[in-house]
Amino acid sequence: MSLLVVGSVALDTIETPFGKADDALGGSATFISAAASFFMKDISLVGVVGSDFPKEHIAFLAGKGINLDGLQIIEGGKTFRWSGRYHFDLNTRDTLDTQLNVFENFNPIIPEAAKNAEYVVLGNIHPALQLQVLDQVKNPKLVIADTMNFWISGAYDQLVKTLARVDLLSINDSEARELAKEHNLVKAARKIMEMGPHTLIIKKGEHGALLFTSDSIFSAPAYPLEDIFDPTGAGDTFMGGFIGYLAKHDKLDLDHLKRAVIYGSTLASYSVEKFSLERLQNLTSKEIESRYRQFKNLSQFEE
């Protein structure tokens, strides 16, 4: 099966209570495709960077087997940069600086071969651009979208149009409440699913994630970590692990969806152990399987 990932590719400058990283590899498309690459081969990344984008990052992504034909490199342009500082609790952060640079005029062009992708993930970009991608792809089995409060408040109408064509929305709990204008998460989920997506994932950070289908709810715990180093990209890493597992098995029944949520949670739990994509660089399949089993111990009980 093949996967198309469209989103941001960025250089992040991150301060946490534990240290600082300058111009670290970041961006939604980056985390999603790197995490998915642990499960499958045929991944196309569509995004945009400037000519300042370090060659080592290109080499890293290519080394993961990710097809970069759709990564536009704008000569003389500067890569999207984000800078943020996490508070002590690591649940909240301040954005210190955002330089959209080449990302400001991002026009996602899907390479011919990637238009046939069975699985499509629309990272957190302007909903109008997400729609532009959907107009280019042919007949995907599953379209997943992520979004954020910025678009919910700033591009609500366009977001609603996009949602009507999305199969699965991935969103965090405060965003779900904002999008549905409803505090209760179960009711909010139902409202959001009336907007289009037949499946919904609500990410709750240190409290895990909820998966809603038309007739069931699955609650996945978060892995209880003693040291969270850098939460940047955790949600995207989750999504990458989730879609990678699904696309690998090419099955969309509830059992596979549940397992995909746990694999997504597994990848995310590793990702936050180090800055940026560092932990994903040397993560092994054995480690993934080991933590998946720990998730089982963590949440399973006998009749």
Add this chain to the structure above:
Amino acid sequence: MSLLVVGSVALDTIETPFGKADDALGGSATFISAAASFFMKDISLVGVVGSDFPKEHIAFLAGKGINLDGLQIIEGGKTFRWSGRYHFDLNTRDTLDTQLNVFENFNPIIPEAAKNAEYVVLGNIHPALQLQVLDQVKNPKLVIADTMNFWISGAYDQLVKTLARVDLLSINDSEARELAKEHNLVKAARKIMEMGPHTLIIKKGEHGALLFTSDSIFSAPAYPLEDIFDPTGAGDTFMGGFIGYLAKHDKLDLDHLKRAVIYGSTLASYSVEKFSLERLQNLTSKEIESRYRQFKNLSQFEE
């Protein structure tokens, strides 16, 4: 097996976004013993009320088979009253009024027969009174205590003394962080367990509960409710269901502890559906078993 429950018995005046209840039956000992009574018979409640305490509440508790020999009724005294208003999100509340009344001079005297109880639950009262109870009981298999931020900040040294003699502490997440002076919950749990309890339950409200033993962590989801009517007593109801299940089976291995957490969560999820103890009044074993199975669907996944 027999269970001793010591704690408050109160009349609560509660405002939620959905309604108001005046002088409703409340108090930690009340919720704990009522919830435990769904699983076992031999329960003694020790607490204090005034002569204004409605006879119907006595009848209700007695009707649940709860032994009230240890419930002191102070002639001419007034029952402990608490009044609070829940915010729209139901996660936060303002205390409008607290009248300790006869509870101010509560001196827990354990009836002779109840001193032999195998299971003891110390509801959320002053840690010095909790210790007083432990000085009276003979040789319990399991001592559970609850506490709150009020005692953590106001009676820290006495709380530490009590914790040294407690087997299992039940506490909410913000209180765990405050008690351990540590934001990370896993680290906080380890610190608290160094203070005495070999088992720890951290309640996370709408995010479920965590059970820590010396060598394992179990994460229980919260039941996804569309309508939460009144969260008062949810933590105590949880504890009652938990201890009731454990005492019934008289086994303390990890499998039983996990199941007890799910039964506790089941009882709590019903309790919040109506004001005060209303929902527990007509709750059936069939409903309990049904929701227990739903908890399984909610959290279980295949290898």
